[in-house]
Amino acid sequence: MRISVIGCGYLGAVHAACMAALGHQVVGIDVDPDKVDALNAATPSIFEPGLGDALAAELEAGRLRFSTDYADAAEARVHFIAVGTPQRRGEGAADLTYVHAAVEALVPHLRPGAVVVGKSTVPVGTAQLLAERIHADQPDASLVWNPEFLREGVAVADTLHPDRIVYGIPAGDEGDRARAVLDEVYADALASGTPQVVTDYATAELVKVAANAFLATKISFINAMSEVADAVGADVTHLADAIGHDPRIGRKFLNAGVGFGGGCLPKDIRAFRARAEELGIGDTLGFLREVDAINLRQRDRVVDAIAGALSVNDGDRYFGSDSSTGSLVGRRIAVLGLAFKPESDDIRDSPALDVAVRLKGLGADVVCADPKAIPNARAKHPQLAYASTAEALAGAEAVVLLTEWREYRDLDPAAVAAVASGRIVVDGRNVLDPDAWRAAGWTYRGLGRP
Ligand code: UDX
Numbered sequence: 001m002r003i004s005v006i007g008c009g010y011l012g013a014v015h016a017a018c019m020a021a022l023g024h025q026v027v028g029i030d031v032d033p034d035k036v037d038a039l040n041a042a043t044p045s046i047f048e049p050g051l052g053d054a055l056a057a058e059l060e061a062g063r064l065r066f067s068t069d070y071a072d073a074a075e076a077r078v079h080f081i082a083v084g085t086p087q088r089r090g091e092g093a094a095d096l097t098y099v100h101a102a103v104e105a106l107v108p109h110l111r112p113g114a115v116v117v118g119k120s121t122v123p124v125g126t127a128q129l130l131a132e133r134i135h136a137d138q139p140d141a142s143l144v145w146n147p148e149f150l151r152e153g154v155a156v157a158d159t160l161h162p163d164r165i166v167y168g169i170p171a172g173d174e175g176d177r178a179r180a181v182l183d184e185v186y187a188d189a190l191a192s193g194t195p196q197v198v199t200d201y202a203t204a205e206l207v208k209v210a211a212n213a214f215l216a217t218k219i220s221f222i223n224a225m226s227e228v229a230d231a232v233g234a235d236v237t238h239l240a241d242a243i244g245h246d247p248r249i250g251r252k253f254l255n256a257g258v259g260f261g262g263g264c265l266p267k268d269i270r271a272f273r274a275r276a277e278e279l280g281i282g283d284t285l286g287f288l289r290e291v292d293a294i295n296l297r298q299r300d301r302v303v304d305a306i307a308g309a310l311s312v313n314d315g316d317r318y319f320g321s322d323s324s325t326g327s328l329v330g331r332r333i334a335v336l337g338l339a340f341k342p343e344s345d346d347i348r349d350s351p352a353l354d355v356a357v358r359l360k361g362l363g364a365d366v367v368c369a370d371p372k373a374i375p376n377a378r379a380k381h382p383q384l385a386y387a388s389t390a391e392a393l394a395g396a397e398a399v400v401l402l403t404e405w406r407e408y409r410d411l412d413p414a415a416v417a418a419v420a421s422g423r424i425v426v427d428g429r430n431v432l433d434p435d436a437w438r439a440a441g442w443t444y445r446g447l448g449r450p
Contacts, residue, residue, distance in 0.1 A: 007083030153343030168204025226448025236448030337403025
């Protein structure tokens with residue numbers, strides 16, 4: 001099948017490479033010439049495990065190329081729309097500028113029988129409008145809404161082996177024809193038994209935001225439990241294990257910590273709420289405001305935990321009265337992790353980076369480390385100091401783990417104690433072994449862990 005992928009960011013670049021890996025003939029279109037050049041050289045500007053190798057293999061095989069020219073998409077039968085839908089500045093709603101621009105640019109090149117496939121996360125109701133726009137120029141083309149559920153860090157595997165395939169299709173013969181075309185694209189996954197849900201546009205659009213709203217709610221639920229645990233001296237990690245054994249609840253996404261970030265969960269719950277307001281049912285999703293608030297409060301809790309631990313350890317330098325953040329002034333703090341999650345260099349809405357910025361703003365002498373995200377972090381926050389993990393730890397009065405990269409989970413407390421100047425560790429992801437760190441002389445603070 002000849003395929004175009006419009007928009008070659010986190011989603012589109014992975015999707016293009018994976019569609020080529022399935023044997024399709026793929027052209028990726030992006031308006032950014034630097035991005036296109038990098039992808040054509042198999043050197044993506046994002047860090048995503050396996051993406052560089054997949055690009056190299058498919059470029060070499062001649063099944064994949066990237067271009068800035070929409071005319072190069074004209075030969076394709078299937079056109080995936082994979083552009084971003086960021087949060088509108090100063091508002092919760094999604095900015096659909098790129099989606100509309102992509103469709104406008106694509107429409108003149110659509111051939112009869114072409115199928116446009118929406119992958120971007122959009123407010124419910126968008127697909128119907130785009131279908132009308134497409135039909136106005138090319139009545140024999142169709143739109144399918146096919147939300148994407150890939151997770152950064154495992155995006156290639158998620159795309160090649162999705163846990164479900166969802167289509168929102170138009171009614172009648174048009175929908176049946178479009179579905180048959182897309183079934184050909186996903187023939188391998190369907191043949192291997194991947195569950196498929198075929199529905200209408202609105203439901204398909206909602207599936208994506210509902211899934212992300214549920215995941216965000218699950219994380220904020222356990223983070224709320226971690227606050228309760230702190231209040232009573234309970235252990236939220238044991239609580240999560242215990243309730244997670246109930247298959248109706250499940251253990252995944254019950255890790256309390258500094259909270260969720262990234263390019264999807266935070267913006268998607270805000271856009272979902274904004275859309276509900278527009279639909280006159282704002283109260284129905286009012287709980288998502290609380291989900292967002294709990295999530296953001298985790299960042300305050302981490303900062304407070306660091307300040308509290310430092311003030312206890314150094315009474316003379318504690319100037320705080322109702323807040324202990326005065327204890328942060330001039331203190332050397334090693335920040336381990338900047339990306340919003342491990343195996344990614346993505347710093348969009350990263351809780352880790354936000355905590356680093358707050359600590360710096362409160363006067364701390366912050367040195368930040370991350371295996372992959374430093375270039376992105378430095379471009380956005382040049383005021384922060386960046387270093388290798390060893391340099392960040394050397395002389396640190398407090399160590400704070402904010403992204404659970406394997407190398408941070410595996411830190412040897414005795415080895416860190418040999419280079420740090422203080423013995424305070426704040427585990428913003430609840431992944432370290434408190435007993436091991438305490439045995440090595442550390443004051444350990446997690447979130448909701450005694
Ligand atoms: C998410 C969805 O999982 C994916 O299906 C959708 O397509 C895009 O949005 P992603 O943003 O890559 O994927 O990250 P995800 O793995 O969902 O993690 C989101 C955030 O939640 C991260 O910051 C992570 O650290 C945090 N998280 C996750 C927790 O704080 N606790 C958990 O238990 C799980």
